[in-house]
Amino acid sequence: xxxxxxxxxxxxxxxxxxxxxxxxxxxxxxxxxxxxxxxxxxxxxxxxxxxxxxxxxxxxxxxxxxxxxxxxxxxxxxxxxxxxxxxxxxxxxxxxxxxxxxxxxxxxxxxxxxxxxxxxxxxxxxxxxxxxxxxxxxxxxxxxxxxxxxxxxxxxxxxxxxxxxxxxxxxxxxxxxxxxxxxxxxxxxxxxxxxxxxxxxxxxxxxxxx
Amino acid sequence: xxxxxxxxxxxxxxxxxxxxxxxxxxxxxxxxxxxxxxxxxxxxxxxxxxxxxxxxxxxxxxxxxxxxxxxxxxxxxxxxxxxxxxxxxxxxxxxxxxxxxxxxxxxxxxxxxxxxxxxxxxxxxxxxxxxxxxxxxxxxxxxxxxxxxxxxxxxxxxxxxxxxxxxxxxxxxxxxxxxxxxxxxxxxxxxxxxxxxxxxxxxxxxxxxx
Amino acid sequence: xxxxxxxxxxxxxxxxxxxxxxxxxxxxxxxxxxxxxxxxxxxxxxxxxxxxxxxxxxxxxxxxxxxxxxxxxxxxxxxxxxxxxxxxxxxxxxxxxxxxxxxxxxxxxxxxxxxxxxxxxxxxxxxxxxxxxxxxxxxxxxxxxxxxxxxxxxxxxxxxxxxxxxxxxxxxxxxxxxxxxxxxxxxxxxxxxxxxxxxxxxxxxxxxxx
Amino acid sequence: xxxxxxxxxxxxxxxxxxxxxxxxxxxxxxxxxxxxxxxxxxxxxxxxxxxxxxxxxxxxxxxxxxxxxxxxxxxxxxxxxxxxxxxxxxxxxxxxxxxxxxxxxxxxxxxxxxxxxxxxxxxxxxxxxxxxxxxxxxxxxxxxxxxxxxxxxxxxxxxxxxxxxxxxxxxxxxxxxxxxxxxxxxxxxxxxxxxxxxxxxxxxxxxxxx
DNA sequence: TATGAATGAGACTTCATTCAT
DNA sequence: CATGAATGAAGTCTCATTCAT
Numbered sequence: 001x002x003x004x005x006x007x008x009x010x011x012x013x014x015x016x017x018x019x020x021x022x023x024x025x026x027x028x029x030x031x032x033x034x035x036x037x038x039x040x041x042x043x044x045x046x047x048x049x050x051x052x053x054x055x056x057x058x059x060x061x062x063x064x065x066x067x068x069x070x071x072x073x074x075x076x077x078x079x080x081x082x083x084x085x086x087x088x089x090x091x092x093x094x095x096x097x098x099x100x101x102x103x104x105x106x107x108x109x110x111x112x113x114x115x116x117x118x119x120x121x122x123x124x125x126x127x128x129x130x131x132x133x134x135x136x137x138x139x140x141x142x143x144x145x146x147x148x149x150x151x152x153x154x155x156x157x158x159x160x161x162x163x164x165x166x167x168x169x170x171x172x173x174x175x176x177x178x179x180x181x182x183x184x185x186x187x188x189x190x191x192x193x194x195x196x197x198x199x200x201x202x203x204x205x206x207x208x209x210x
Numbered sequence: 211x212x213x214x215x216x217x218x219x220x221x222x223x224x225x226x227x228x229x230x231x232x233x234x235x236x237x238x239x240x241x242x243x244x245x246x247x248x249x250x251x252x253x254x255x256x257x258x259x260x261x262x263x264x265x266x267x268x269x270x271x272x273x274x275x276x277x278x279x280x281x282x283x284x285x286x287x288x289x290x291x292x293x294x295x296x297x298x299x300x301x302x303x304x305x306x307x308x309x310x311x312x313x314x315x316x317x318x319x320x321x322x323x324x325x326x327x328x329x330x331x332x333x334x335x336x337x338x339x340x341x342x343x344x345x346x347x348x349x350x351x352x353x354x355x356x357x358x359x360x361x362x363x364x365x366x367x368x369x370x371x372x373x374x375x376x377x378x379x380x381x382x383x384x385x386x387x388x389x390x391x392x393x394x395x396x397x398x399x400x401x402x403x404x405x406x407x408x409x410x411x412x413x414x415x416x417x418x419x420x
Numbered sequence: 421x422x423x424x425x426x427x428x429x430x431x432x433x434x435x436x437x438x439x440x441x442x443x444x445x446x447x448x449x450x451x452x453x454x455x456x457x458x459x460x461x462x463x464x465x466x467x468x469x470x471x472x473x474x475x476x477x478x479x480x481x482x483x484x485x486x487x488x489x490x491x492x493x494x495x496x497x498x499x500x501x502x503x504x505x506x507x508x509x510x511x512x513x514x515x516x517x518x519x520x521x522x523x524x525x526x527x528x529x530x531x532x533x534x535x536x537x538x539x540x541x542x543x544x545x546x547x548x549x550x551x552x553x554x555x556x557x558x559x560x561x562x563x564x565x566x567x568x569x570x571x572x573x574x575x576x577x578x579x580x581x582x583x584x585x586x587x588x589x590x591x592x593x594x595x596x597x598x599x600x601x602x603x604x605x606x607x608x609x610x611x612x613x614x615x616x617x618x619x620x621x622x623x624x625x626x627x628x629x630x
Numbered sequence: 631x632x633x634x635x636x637x638x639x640x641x642x643x644x645x646x647x648x649x650x651x652x653x654x655x656x657x658x659x660x661x662x663x664x665x666x667x668x669x670x671x672x673x674x675x676x677x678x679x680x681x682x683x684x685x686x687x688x689x690x691x692x693x694x695x696x697x698x699x700x701x702x703x704x705x706x707x708x709x710x711x712x713x714x715x716x717x718x719x720x721x722x723x724x725x726x727x728x729x730x731x732x733x734x735x736x737x738x739x740x741x742x743x744x745x746x747x748x749x750x751x752x753x754x755x756x757x758x759x760x761x762x763x764x765x766x767x768x769x770x771x772x773x774x775x776x777x778x779x780x781x782x783x784x785x786x787x788x789x790x791x792x793x794x795x796x797x798x799x800x801x802x803x804x805x806x807x808x809x810x811x812x813x814x815x816x817x818x819x820x821x822x823x824x825x826x827x828x829x830x831x832x833x834x835x836x837x838x839x840x
Numbered sequence: 841t842a843t844g845a846a847t848g849a850g851a852c853t854t855c856a857t858t859c860a861t
Numbered sequence: 862c863a864t865g866a867a868t869g870a871a872g873t874c875t876c877a878t879t880c881a882t
Contacts, residue, residue, distance in 0.1 A: 053843040176386030202412015596806030622832015626825045683864040
């Protein structure tokens with residue numbers, strides 16, 4: 001199974017024109033969130049940044065939180081792609097260790113958060129405030145499923161529920177540490193990758209022992 | 211009662227009264243934050259919840275963020291107390307292991323977040339948005355110092371800077387995992403404590419190895 | 421040189437619709453100031469009087485003081501136009517006397533304050549409280565420059581600084597007397613014009629003598 | 631007739647204690663007005679400045695505007711005293727000129743405004759906003775009466791009404807010019823006194839000619 | 841469909857005044 | 862009388878959303 005097949009197939013937007021507009025708006029939203037933070041994120045600012053009228057924004061997004069949801073979904077999809085690649089690599093190396101697979105997970109997570117750190121951080125805040133529409137949940141559960149798949153191979157006797165919990169915790173743990181590292185500026189260093197891997201392995205070793 | 215006590219003018223006859231008002235307001239703020247989240251947190255709601263006029267709120271707190279800062283400070287102080295106890299216990303048992311000390315740290319953090327989980331979670335959001343006045347920073351650095359002290363005993367060769375980073379990361383890691391656990395409802399279980407301890411030890415083992 | 425040339429070129433307001441809205445708001449502001457005085461002047465009242473929402477008001481004016489500044493600017497521009505005409509008339513009659521020129525100044529000032537006496541009076545108060553943005557200063561200095569030009573012709577040996585002071589004082593003097601006259605209701609009478617002219621000439625004769 | 635006799639006899643406040651409190655409050659009000667301007671003038675600030683509770687302030691003054699009225703009345707009384715002296719001096723020199731008498735008027739007005747220039751200026755603003763209670767009117771009409779008396783001696787044929795108008799205008803004129811001079815900082819200079827005197831004489835010469 | 845002017849609920853904060861102690 | 866905590870109306874400004882053009 002390839003990374004392609006793992007990813008949810010994308011719906012192709014109807015018109016090229018509207019697709020361009022959606023892209024413009026989403027990118028503007030991302031920029032506003034990065035530059036002005038959660039506090040300065042508002043529909044008027046996004047529309048202005050996009051060089052588009054508020055009316056158009058509302059044509060494509062039912063409201064402010066839909067914008068956040070879309071940003072969220074896109075971020076998740078990026079992560080999903082990276083994870084899919086990680087899973088593929090892991091499954092291509094059957095005799096590797098758990099630590100090696102976990103390292104792949106860590107690398108994917110680091111790469112993801114480093115792409116647009118300010119964006120992901122601000123997004124976290126907004127997501128907590130708004131209850132996410134079901135849309136983003138789908139991608140989120142796919143992410144979790146991939147992590148389950150990645151770590152599940154090396155933790156055979158574990159119940160599916162326990163694996164799910166472990167996957168969710170692993171992601172949360174990774175995000176927290178990467179946020180700190182990004183803030184400090186050492187997220188790219190191998191030493192940080194090692195620390196993150198260590199934490200994940202420490203966590204998983206206890207899970208496995210139960 | 212000494213002559214001093216008799217002669218000293220009462221600082222404020224109404225101190226008991228205002229102290230009660232402050233408590234009422236702070237508690238109301240906590241409740242609003244717990245129930246309505248960061249989005250629903252506003253001065254009018256807090257005043258209403260406290261059964262007090264907005265004016266009174268502003269008599270005791272210069273503004274909304276002062277309220278958040280106070281809530282933050284109090285939370286941090288609670289953690290500080292727990293951590294202090296943990297450090298004391300750790301230093302009273304010199305031949306213990308790093309894992310035992312880390313478990314104490316985990317317990318303190320769990321106990322802290324479990325006291326008012328929704329509050330601490332919402333507080334996190336608000337803190338990210340508002341830049342906290344220096345007051346809370348003081349307590350925060352005390353917390354970090356305590357963690358440094360706790361884990362530093364078992365990681366002798368480490369540079370102070372590396373220790374500080376490790377302490378900050380440890381706290382962030384713990385918060386993230388505990389948030390997840392609280393949301394799931396198993397934060398109180400020994401198994402969770404073990405997992406958190408495992409994650410922290412995994413992280414620190416890598417730090418120590420460098 | 422014509423009065424037109426003397427006046428700063430006006431920027432043409434962009435759209436017909438927004439121009440109408442701006443006019444509506446400004447006129448409402450003027451009316452509120454006239455009717456309720458400085459104390460009753462607030463953004464809600466202005467918006468209500470304009471039959472417009474507060475939001476619209478803030479779309480066109482960044483705040484309360486911008487409204488005051490605009491009112492001020494418009495008043496000053498009216499005076500500017502009258503003064504320009506006075507200067508033109510004076511310069512067209514080279515063998516006239518200082519008294520004749522001063523009379524023109526008095527007439528212009530009287531005409532100005534009589535247009536909307538209550539407005540100008542209330543505006544004075546507000547200007548004193550709020551420090552005016554630089555915009556209105558521009559017009560104010562143009563006014564002063566015109567007065568300098570008007571009276572300077574008949575007071576040749578005077579230093580520029582002294583002339584500036586004389587111009588500012590003349591305007592202040594005129595405003596004060598006209599305020600009184602407006603309150604009494606005789607601002608339109610020739611006798612008042614004569615008294616004002618007399619006061620100005622009395623002032624200037626001393627200035628000239630130095 | 632002496633200056634004493636011209637002044638309205640003061641009522642002696644009942645208790646020494648309350649008199650002291652009134653003095654404290656009034657002086658605090660003056661200071662607040664001077665330092666914070668009309669915008670920053672509020673009852674709480676005055677009470678705090680006076681080292682007194684708001685309640686006490688309201689014990690002695692029915693409200694904010696009563697405070698302003700008192701400040702106003704006191705300022706007027708000071709002017710009244712100076713004017714009384716000026717009148718006395720004028721009446722002691724029967725063969726003087728109008729210009730000499732007017733100079734005395736100018737001096738008195740200058741001395742008055744220079745005593746606490748910021749206070750008098752801010753007071754002007756407040757008076758315009760609040761309609762003065764009848765209390766201050768009494769002193770004001772006494773002031774006017776004194777000016778009438780001062781200038782009436784040299785303008786024999788004038789109707790009482792015309793004299794009243796001339797007196798009011800003269801005071802307004804003087805205040806306006808002195809305000810300007812105070813702002814510039816040359817109110818104390820003899821040259822300014824001469825200019826003010828010139829303006830007043832110019833005004834009065836026209837009045838007399840009618 | 842695109843526009844962007846218009847809306848108005850609601851957030852924050854101030855301050856004149858009252859009243860229980 | 863003195864106190865000062867408490868009140869709440871009123872004012873300033875923002876921003877998500879709608880709707881006429």
